[in-house]
Amino acid sequence: MDAQTALFQQHRQRLFGLAYRMLGTPSDAEDVLHDAWLRWHAQNLDALDDPEAWLVTVTTRLALDRLRRARTEREHYSGPWLPEPWIADADQPEAQLERAESLTLSFLLLLERLSPDERAAFLLREVFDYSHAETAVMLGIGEDACRQRVHRARQRLREARPGRSAPDANRQYRLLERFAEALRQPDLDTLRALFAEDAVHVSDGGGLVTATLHPLHGADRLARLYMQIAVHQRGQDVRHEIHQLNGTPALLSWQGDTLISASWIDDDATGIRAIHALRHPGKLARLAAVTKSTGPASLH
Known part of the structure; x- marks a missing residue:
């Protein structure tokens, strides 16, 4: 495995987790990772100060584009749309993602209440623990705008499940x-x-x-x-x-x-x-x- 491929694989778990939480469909998340890999493969690594930030930024923006298209398509969907479950093989590193509360199907459905931009900002800041400044750069917006998106997202999610405890x-x-x-x-x-x-x-x-x-x-x-x-x-x-x-x-x-x-x-x-x-x-x-x-x- 060459160094560029090895570096992508090193971050693959995080990238897949982000894309799946953005889109709610494993196949769409895999498509995003494939597109991110193609762009990564064409990238000159020597020009990158922070390869992880570059990969997360590209994955987020690709997922955003796909989510916006999906939202338009779902306006013509027959009846309610539900996220698609994802199960990893036990020997895959992504398997441990299933233990995260933010990956439950109920939480993925809750995220549908957010706009695509709010969803991306919330996930990067609250789930993947990037700072507001880092999240703003990844989304190509100002830090104040980023804080507003995260705040609105938190508020929408609180309103959607007032007083609810964590799943038992x-x-x-x-x-x-x-x-x-x-x-x-x-x-x-x-x-x-x-x-x-x-x-x-x-x-x-x-x-x-x-x-x-x-x-x-x-x-x-x-x-x-x-x-x-x-x-x-x-x-x-x-x-x-x-x-x-x-x-x-x-x-x-x-x-x-x-x-x-x-x-x-x-x-x-x-x-x-x-x-x-x-x-x-x-x-x-x-x-x-x-x-x-x-x-x-x-x-x-």
């Missing part, structure tokens, strides 16, 4: 176990008891499979929805398994060898506050290819 993986695992059992043995009261009064259901089918086109609200409505789903799935060889997705438990539902949904939750002491159901066949096919070899998660 063990509690989520237990809730998903009860939820899976309620789907196997459908009972409306049992399902109803799992949800907080103001619970919300969001489903991403991409217009390709049956999915709710708008968020559904309220424990009663969600219980009836999942009662209908469970009754419909009777006799269809559907099984449910709990896996780790982006560091938190998620319920994967299989029909034979086909992954038909991947669901993760937000919760608190009152129960499930939000359930996100990924049903887009393309996203699920990529996820199925890696989860088949990882095996279900266990409570610990």
